[in-house]
Amino acid sequence: MTRATSAHSADPAAAATGHLSYEQAGVVYDLIDPVKICAQRAAASTAVQLTAHGFAEVSASRGESAYVVDVGPFYLASIVECLGSKALVADEMARLTGRSWYAGIAQDTIAMAINDLITVGATPLVVQAYWAAGGSDWFGDADRAQDLVAGWKAACVTCGVAWGGGETPALAGIVEDGRIDLAASCTGLVNPKQRLSLGDKLGAGDAIVLLASSGIHANGLSLARKLVERMPEGYLTEIAPETHPGLSYGAALLAPTTLYSPVTEALWKAGIAPHYCANITGHGWRKLLRHPAALTYRIHTVPPVPPVLAFIQHEAGQDNREAYGTLNMGAGFALFVAADDADQVVEIARSLGVDAWVAGTVEAGPKQVLIEPLDISFGHDDLQLR
Amino acid sequence: MTRATSAHSADPAAAATGHLSYEQAGVVYDLIDPVKICAQRAAASTAVQLTAHGFAEVSASRGESAYVVDVGPFYLASIVECLGSKALVADEMARLTGRSWYAGIAQDTIAMAINDLITVGATPLVVQAYWAAGGSDWFGDADRAQDLVAGWKAACVTCGVAWGGGETPALAGIVEDGRIDLAASCTGLVNPKQRLSLGDKLGAGDAIVLLASSGIHANGLSLARKLVERMPEGYLTEIAPETHPGLSYGAALLAPTTLYSPVTEALWKAGIAPHYCANITGHGWRKLLRHPAALTYRIHTVPPVPPVLAFIQHEAGQDNREAYGTLNMGAGFALFVAADDADQVVEIARSLGVDAWVAGTVEAGPKQVLIEPLDISFGHDDLQLR
Numbered sequence: 001m002t003r004a005t006s007a008h009s010a011d012p013a014a015a016a017t018g019h020l021s022y023e024q025a026g027v028v029y030d031l032i033d034p035v036k037i038c039a040q041r042a043a044a045s046t047a048v049q050l051t052a053h054g055f056a057e058v059s060a061s062r063g064e065s066a067y068v069v070d071v072g073p074f075y076l077a078s079i080v081e082c083l084g085s086k087a088l089v090a091d092e093m094a095r096l097t098g099r100s101w102y103a104g105i106a107q108d109t110i111a112m113a114i115n116d117l118i119t120v121g122a123t124p125l126v127v128q129a130y131w132a133a134g135g136s137d138w139f140g141d142a143d144r145a146q147d148l149v150a151g152w153k154a155a156c157v158t159c160g161v162a163w164g165g166g167e168t169p170a171l172a173g174i175v176e177d178g179r180i181d182l183a184a185s186c187t188g189l190v191n192p193k194q195r196l197s198l199g200d201k202l203g204a205g206d207a208i209v210l211l212a213s214s215g216i217h218a219n220g221l222s223l224a225r226k227l228v229e230r231m232p233e234g235y236l237t238e239i240a241p242e243t244h245p246g247l248s249y250g251a252a253l254l255a256p257t258t259l260y261s262p263v264t265e266a267l268w269k270a271g272i273a274p275h276y277c278a279n280i281t282g283h284g285w286r287k288l289l290r291h292p293a294a295l296t297y298r299i300h301t302v303p304p305v306p307p308v309l310a311f312i313q314h315e316a317g318q319d320n321r322e323a324y325g326t327l328n329m330g331a332g333f334a335l336f337v338a339a340d341d342a343d344q345v346v347e348i349a350r351s352l353g354v355d356a357w358v359a360g361t362v363e364a365g366p367k368q369v370l371i372e373p374l375d376i377s378f379g380h381d382d383l384q385l386r
Numbered sequence: 387m388t389r390a391t392s393a394h395s396a397d398p399a400a401a402a403t404g405h406l407s408y409e410q411a412g413v414v415y416d417l418i419d420p421v422k423i424c425a426q427r428a429a430a431s432t433a434v435q436l437t438a439h440g441f442a443e444v445s446a447s448r449g450e451s452a453y454v455v456d457v458g459p460f461y462l463a464s465i466v467e468c469l470g471s472k473a474l475v476a477d478e479m480a481r482l483t484g485r486s487w488y489a490g491i492a493q494d495t496i497a498m499a500i501n502d503l504i505t506v507g508a509t510p511l512v513v514q515a516y517w518a519a520g521g522s523d524w525f526g527d528a529d530r531a532q533d534l535v536a537g538w539k540a541a542c543v544t545c546g547v548a549w550g551g552g553e554t555p556a557l558a559g560i561v562e563d564g565r566i567d568l569a570a571s572c573t574g575l576v577n578p579k580q581r582l583s584l585g586d587k588l589g590a591g592d593a594i595v596l597l598a599s600s601g602i603h604a605n606g607l608s609l610a611r612k613l614v615e616r617m618p619e620g621y622l623t624e625i626a627p628e629t630h631p632g633l634s635y636g637a638a639l640l641a642p643t644t645l646y647s648p649v650t651e652a653l654w655k656a657g658i659a660p661h662y663c664a665n666i667t668g669h670g671w672r673k674l675l676r677h678p679a680a681l682t683y684r685i686h687t688v689p690p691v692p693p694v695l696a697f698i699q700h701e702a703g704q705d706n707r708e709a710y711g712t713l714n715m716g717a718g719f720a721l722f723v724a725a726d727d728a729d730q731v732v733e734i735a736r737s738l739g740v741d742a743w744v745a746g747t748v749e750a751g752p753k754q755v756l757i758e759p760l761d762i763s764f765g766h767d768d769l770q771l772r
Contacts, residue, residue: 034528136417146424
């Protein structure tokens with residue numbers, strides 16, 4: 001229970017130039033966190049309900065990216081995830097370009113759920129769609145609606161999941177007119193049970209493999225949307241005229257989130273079960289500290305930074321520490337694997353079109369991430385998720 | 387993928403008195419249906435994805451209230467459901483009464499998912515929360531937020547499910563300021579597999595047992611909210627001063643939806659597996675026609691109508707056919723069971739505090755519902771869900 005996205009306000013101060021932090025972009029975690037903690041405690045207290053059914057929760061999954069229940073022959077994993085505010089960028093780009101960007105938005109929404117679900121070692125099986133529009137007329141734009149359907153289906157096929165169904169409520173008075181609130185729920189199985197990757201096997205000597213992101217994915221959009229207010233050409237601003245002529249800020253932001261389940265499924269087929277996984281979303285590379293163990297994560301190789309993230313870092317005036325602590329900076333997913341498997345993990349990912357790097361090692365030591373090429377470190381206090 | 391709720395508009399025509407249909411309350415199914423059909427076809431085409439995992443969908447669950455996959459030792463059922471617009475009534479009543487109504491709203495949201503999931507014979511195991519607020523400040527009202535948490539937990543305990551986690555995004559720019567979009571996903575198992583109740587055992591001679599609703603539940607709120615615009619005292623209007631002195635329209639609307647999973651679980655413990663179930667939500671008693679088979683459902687006993695539904699029927703100037711075709715009119719859930727089990731089903735439900743009636747029989751004949759005490763019938767053309 002973590003994500004918060006900000007208002008797309010017309011705050012004049014934001015239109016100024018200069019440094020812009022994630023907090024200044026309007027995300028107020030302080031107001032959400034007490035509820036989150038209260039909800040987490042209440043949720044944890046309900047685990048005992050499963051015993052009446054002869055089942056039990058896997059308590060190590062509390063605080064992880066998906067909830068896991070031991071149902072005997074395998075583990076059941078489930079999740080619901082929200083897209084966040086990326087659809088607002090799609091809406092503005094539709095206005096500017098005259099075409100729908102919702103196929104990619106569909107993939108983003110599914111990725112939010114799938115990429116979290118697989119961190120526990122689950123094979124995603126069923127996705128349900130939650131498409132809450134501001135009014136029936138949202139669905140009256142047939143091109144956009146069909147684009148959403150087509151993108152949703154395509155992402156399901158990529159991930160090998162069945163699209164079970166879902167809800168398409170029109171929620172005038174709750175969802176803003178002309179907008180849509182998108183979310184996905186996903187159910188999967190950890191099967192066989194030794195695929196469970198909640199981190200009990202994570203330890204010193206493991207390798208850290210990073211999988212490439214396609215761009216900003218669906219986290220950091222509040223900051224990205226705030227920055228656009230400073231740009232005279234807005235979302236049509238070219239972000240890298242020399243290396244990527246014609247690539248607009250809006251189009252780059254809307255690159256669909258990479259779906260990582262084909263990689264984790266292929267790894268298992270090759271006999272590789274990651275010791276732990278981290279989906280790098282909000283909090284950027286601080287997510288490498290996700291596991292509760294006291295371990296040091298030493299990074300020796302940093303992936304290339306996608307142009308849109310380099311552009312955001314520059315425009316927001318962020319130093320490397322702030323950028324890597326907020327955005328994925330080119331690494332969308334981290335696999336912690338046995339050192340002997342690392343090269344094969346990279347090879348398998350690349351064979352599926354997902355670039356990958358053996359980026360570092362897990363060591364005994366205090367809980368910290370050391371990004372050596374950039375001389376950055378994040379310590380225990382830099383990530384409080386539970 | 388079915389529900390639509392209308393705008394809470396200030397349409398002056400709606401403030402007039404006289405007949406008000408559900409369509410006039412602002413629900414425009416025509417705009418949603420083409421997308422729904424397109425999405426249903428795309429979703430159905432993804433079923434083949436499960437074969438790569440050694441599993442298969444239970445295709446009879448397409449078009450039913452929850453999606454079912456055969457995973458070997460048992461069936462996996464999953465769903466995501468939206469509350470709809472009932473939270474708008476809670477917000478207005480909070481303004482009028484100075485207290486939070488969100489514990490009940492939490493139960494309503496969970497009921498939307500649980501009561502659908504159990505129709506296929508599943509035991510609900512895990513609920514995930516989807517609470518998308520219009521801004522971080524929604525969670526700043528600690529009483530309301532804690533009420534939501536407490537009600538959510540209590541409903542999970544009633545249903546014997548674990549609250550796995552969820553999402554609490556703040557979606558300014560998508561969700562309206564001061565509002566919250568509530569949904570729940572639920573995952574369960576049909577275990578043992580003979581509990582599956584997709585209707586293959588439904589046939590002539592079965593009894594129809596109706597379980598009492600607590601009121602409007604969370605369907606028909608668009609109509610209910612439209613009607614309030616006609617009332618000088620609004621939600622504080624007393625709806626039945628003689629029989630229920632002091633009962634306001636708002637408080638009556640906000641009676642939390644009955645949770646039916648304790649009944650279906652108790653039935654199985656007594657060795658009773660319903661042949662089919664229908665959650666009576668939108669479309670009212672037309673939902674008794676949900677199963678695709680050509681059968682006649684003859685109703686000889688009609689439950690008492692909750693005061694709030696009698697009031698709505700009167701205020702909207704609806705005849706019985708329209709009211710029973712739109713609202714639950716006192717019957718929140720229908721169980722189609724072997725005739726010999728019917729009395730015991732009623733007894734078990736009543737022992738759990740849910741009133742119940744042996745209300746009718748299933749007969750060979752054209753697809754229709756005959757509500758004999760009211761001289762109403764609904765035919766094949768009155769419900770098109772697939």
